[in-house]
Amino acid sequence: MLSRRFFLSVAAMAAIGVVQGSTANAAEKDIVTTAVEAGSFKTLAAALKAGGLVETLKGKGPFTVFAPTDEAFAKLPAGTVETLLKPENKAQLVSVLTYHVVSGKVAAAQVVKLNAAATVNGQRVNIKVEEGNVRVDQATVVKADILCSNGIIHVVDQVLLPSGDNIPATAAKAGTFKTLLAAAKAAGLVEVLSGDKPLTVFAPTDEAFAKLPAGTVESLLKPENKEKLAAILKFHVVAGRVFSNDVLSKKELKTVQGGMLTAAMKNGAATINGAGLVATDIDASNGVIHVIDSVMLPPAATAKTSHVTPEKAQFVAHVCPTSGRVTYTMVQTVGRK
Structure with missing residues (x-):
């Protein structure tokens, strides 16, 4: 069982494109700057600004961020993003965004060994390795271990949604x-x-x-x-x-x-x-x-x-x-x- 888990972990890390050795420059920049300069997280950057979380994710940390791409946000029902960005919906937006953040620096090698992880939101995301892919709730990690000065980014193909029901x-x-x-x-x-x-x-x-x-x-x-x-x-x-x-x-x-x-x-x-x-x-x-x-x-x-x-x-x-x-x-x- 241990050896099978090991090989699944290696396969999963290979499948999600673990970044090694080529992230020296990115490691000098914080999570927000790294995401903005990547060019594929414009919606996430706008949401962080609307939620008042930019300074937090520029802070010391460390943080682990499961970052949805612009394509991931585009998969949400029409009007969802626009609604969340409205000032009156700030609390709900913050709840969604903090559900993508885990305290501490959790690299892919650690992620694939977990069944779940507690987020800054308070709720937990479920994690599993399935057919060589790492899934966080219903999202798939498409790129991992983007190193930043104050943490690490794993790119996901869907927006993670916490429970909205009490x-x-x-x-x-x-x-x-x-x-x-x-x-x-x-x-x-x-x-x-x-x-x-x-x-x-x-x-x-x-x-x-x-x-x-x-x-x-x-x-x-x-x-x-x-x-x-x-x-x-x-x-x-x-x-x-x-x-x-x-x-x-x-x-x-x-x-x-x-x-x-x-x-x-x-x-x-x-x-x-x-x-x-x-x-x-x-x-x-x-x-x-x-x-x-x-x-x-x-x-x-x-x-x-x-x-x-x-x-x-x-x-x-x-x-x-x-x-x-x-x-x-x-x-x-x-x-x-």
Whole structure:
């Protein structure tokens, strides 16, 4: 597997035209100057100016920029670029542009070894080597390792688009979180989950809520139980963006409810407080969603309702062939004792 990965990496770097030895002059100039002088990034340069990011990308850095060519911008629907360049759409433009920037200098030799990379936007781009090509989300890297004084440029053939939907909107579009959304509304938490501060949500599916004893959900949705419902929901939320690799490496996460979540992975089983992780790293404009198969209960709630302890499930981690996202597939369910 290691040797195969090595040869794929070498082939990919050859396919995208890794620049070596001929970039001494470019390395003396910053990212913006290099892009402008190349002559094929006029739209990107105009967008950086409109977004107020020119001075930032002329700064010390270092930065890694996945730079869309003018042809890449031309592939967007008619009027998209003109709309983004309008002053009233500056925030949206900045969100798109910063989604193309990774902090640090990440050369092609490193890129091809990654499954994903966190951008300055906050969301992650998915990376995969496919048929000798390096793909960043749906874009293909057509030229790599253009060295600059404050970083490095990799040229891509499509504009990368971050998620524009917040956490509730992302969950609504998925169609499998109707109970969770109804609960968030009843608890008065929709506005919080729609805010600007990044959050990580461990989202129980409708099937997860259906595992609770009959009448539990209906009881929690009553106005008199709003405080209890809010506490349970907040126990599923962690401040900041915490992607799956960090969830497993940190092992313990403090929720906005105040309680602690414990992550574990052993022999292909990935759990968070006993709930199985069935899908991870679903980006939203204001955070990230990890899908779980059971409702997690805060310690106080668990003590009162021990009969609803989540079932334990066995999962195998794999990488989605289309998105490159790490997910976990349930292969066996262990009954409660």
